[in-house]
Amino acid sequence: MPPDARAGAVSPAVARAAVAWLLALDEAPDGAPGADRTRARWRDWLAADPAHAAAWDRIAAMDERLRDTPSAAALQALAPPGAGRRRAAVRLAVLLAASTGALLAARETAPWQALAADLATATGERRRTVLADGTRLQLGTASAVDLRYGATERRIVLRRGEILVESAPDASRPLRVQTAEGTVRAIGTRFTVRQREGRTAVAVLDGAVELQPRGAHAPPPVLQAGQAADFSATQASPATALREGAAAWAEGMLVADDMALPDFLAELGRYRPGVLRCAPGAAGLRVSGTYPLDDTDRVLAALTRSLPVEVHSRSPWWVTVARRAD
Numbered sequence: 001m002p003p004d005a006r007a008g009a010v011s012p013a014v015a016r017a018a019v020a021w022l023l024a025l026d027e028a029p030d031g032a033p034g035a036d037r038t039r040a041r042w043r044d045w046l047a048a049d050p051a052h053a054a055a056w057d058r059i060a061a062m063d064e065r066l067r068d069t070p071s072a073a074a075l076q077a078l079a080p081p082g083a084g085r086r087r088a089a090v091r092l093a094v095l096l097a098a099s100t101g102a103l104l105a106a107r108e109t110a111p112w113q114a115l116a117a118d119l120a121t122a123t124g125e126r127r128r129t130v131l132a133d134g135t136r137l138q139l140g141t142a143s144a145v146d147l148r149y150g151a152t153e154r155r156i157v158l159r160r161g162e163i164l165v166e167s168a169p170d171a172s173r174p175l176r177v178q179t180a181e182g183t184v185r186a187i188g189t190r191f192t193v194r195q196r197e198g199r200t201a202v203a204v205l206d207g208a209v210e211l212q213p214r215g216a217h218a219p220p221p222v223l224q225a226g227q228a229a230d231f232s233a234t235q236a237s238p239a240t241a242l243r244e245g246a247a248a249w250a251e252g253m254l255v256a257d258d259m260a261l262p263d264f265l266a267e268l269g270r271y272r273p274g275v276l277r278c279a280p281g282a283a284g285l286r287v288s289g290t291y292p293l294d295d296t297d298r299v300l301a302a303l304t305r306s307l308p309v310e311v312h313s314r315s316p317w318w319v320t321v322a323r324r325a326d
Helices: 003-007 012-026 035-048 050-066 070-078 084-097 102-109 112-116 261-271 296-306
Strands: 127-130 136-139 144-149 154-160 162-166 175-178 182-195 200-213 222-224 227-231 253-260 275-278 286-292 309-315 318-323
Touching (some): 012 035, 035 050, 035 309, 154 162, 222 227, 261 286
Parallel strands (some): 154 175, 275 318
Antiparallel strands (some): 136 162, 144 154, 162 182, 175 182, 200 222, 309 318
C-alpha cells in the first residue's frame, strides 16, 4: 500500500465505520458465535479501500492508548454493571472526544452522545414503545432520543434520526420534541420529526403542532394535519401539503413519487450499513414505487429491472448504482 494512502485524510463516514468495526470485534471474541464471520467481513472491509486501513490504524492505535487512561476508566465506571451498549458508548465517547485531525470531523458530524441515549436504534432498525404517560413513540433507523419528563413538562430530545409521536393528553404538562434547531410542541397530535443537517423536518398526520426555532423572534407557526415544514435555528419554512408516504417508514416502506435517483439512494442508504452512492451517469434517472426497507438488496435488484442501471459492489458496505453500458 502506498505510504501516502495511510497518511491522507480520513472522511467522517469511514472514521465512523472504523469505530463500528472496533466495537463489533470487541463483541465477537475468539470462540464466540459468529466471530469468524465477523472477522472475515472486517478483513474484507479493510481490503476494500486504502482509506479503510488508514482509518483503522488511527482508531485502533488511539483505542489502545486510551484503554488504561484515568479518564477512560472513570467514564467506564459511570455505566451501570451489565449495560453493555452503554459501556460501549462511553468507550466510544472517550475515543472520539480524544480524536484529532480527520477524526475530529467524525466527532462533529455524528455526535457520540446519541449512542448512550435513553432509546436508540441501529441502522435499519425500527422500535416502538409506549412511554410512562401513554405517549406512543416509534424510532426510525439509526435514531436516538433522551426522555426528560418532569412535573411541568414532557420533553423528548431527538439526538439523531427520526421519530413518530402519538401524544397522550396531559393538560398540565405540554409535550415537546427538542432538536438541534428548536422544539416542536404537540397540540393533541400524531406527527413525525426528523433531524436533518442543520434543519428539523416535521410532518403532521393528525392534530397540530407548534414550531419553535430556538432563535426566532416571530410568533411560532402552527402546522395542521396534512401539512409539513422544516425549520432552522432562526426560522421555519412555509407549510406545504404532506407528500404521499411521508410516514411510510414507520411501516417499513419507502414511497417514491418521481424521486431523483440520487435522493432515492440517499434515503435507502439510511437503512443499510456502509456507503450507497449514485454514479454521475445515472443521476438524471427518476424512481417511482413502494419499496420494502427491511431488504435493501431486494430494492437494489428491483431497480435494475425498472431502470437502465446496474449495481456494482466493491464490498457489502461499498455499493454504487451506475447506468448500464447498453
